[in-house]
Amino acid sequence: MKDRILVTGGTGYIGSHTVVELQNAGYEVVIVDNLSNSSADVVDNIEAVSGIRPAFEKLDCLDFAGLDGVFAKYPGIKAIIHFAASKAVGESVQKPLLYYRNNLVSLINLLELMPKYNVQGIVFSSSCTVYGQPDKLPVTEEAPIKKAESPYGNTKQINEEIIRDTVASGAPVSAILLRYFNPIGAHPSALLGELPNGVPQNLVPYIVQTAIGIREKLSIFGDDYNTPDGTCIRDYINVVDLAKAHVVAIARILEKKQKEKVEVFNIGTGHGLSVLQLVHAFEKATGVKLNYQIAPRRAGDIEQVWADPALANKELGWKAETNIEDTLRSAWNWQLKLRERGIQ
16 A cells, blocks of 8 residues: 655645646645635646645645544545745845744644654655855755744744754654755756746846746846856756655655654755856747846845755765756746647
8 A cells, every 4th residue: 555645835936846746756645725825726736746646625724623524534644845935035024923924833743643643754844944045065964043034934943943942852753855946947858837826026036027028127236246157046946856855755754764863954956056157048948038126125035045055965875866957948848838738
């Protein structure tokens, strides 16, 4: 019998790619998503890509009774991958309470229900934002957790603490915290990708929407940072590579290979790229010229951060494999496919 995994936020960007990889690896998946930043037809596309239709429940993770009902309806859930969260840095600065309610209560609900239904472990979608502006680069998992630059970043820090405290209290669960850097790109099939509702908050969707003419121009926030070209530097990781890290983490929990009950891994490429370098890499990969302008700095942005992924490489046997040109080309192909489907 296949091990059953619950994926919250499973119709979202990273969630949908992870569901495909879980199904490819032989797991049975149950998705819970409130569709606040995705749409139900993603389930059809997951089926088209993987050949398997996951179970899907439209539900908000803030609904404790509803979540309880999901565990009862799908007995034997062995582990959870928790993606469901609000995730835009800028929006979190403007709407902090929305972020604290969504991102904290959804996790608390899951942790309360796990022992009741004998769920062994949880893989938590964390972020490099917990490091703030690091003292040393690249960032290892030992780097100090800095005061968060945004409410979004703070929710990730607090959620990590909630998980640690829950496990330390003797709850019969274990956890793997995956601190991702900047996921970009789309599935090679061009059937899954990043499709934010409204104006994109992330860089690559804005790039491809500008390239195809949906947005007039791309704004690059600040060119006076202390970096070689003055623009912020990030570690951009292919979303399929990232999805595969979750599959390895689930196996580690279920096969009881964890060295500690709470483990932390950086999931990145180990290479930093500036915003301008990313723009030029997109132009090179696709042959499309971008209309962009330099704009003032944006609140909450960190100057530069990239991963030291050595621990994940060694312990999980996982490595980022897709190069930046192929990744950006996949994002562009996804955007072209959306237009073909009449979505944008």
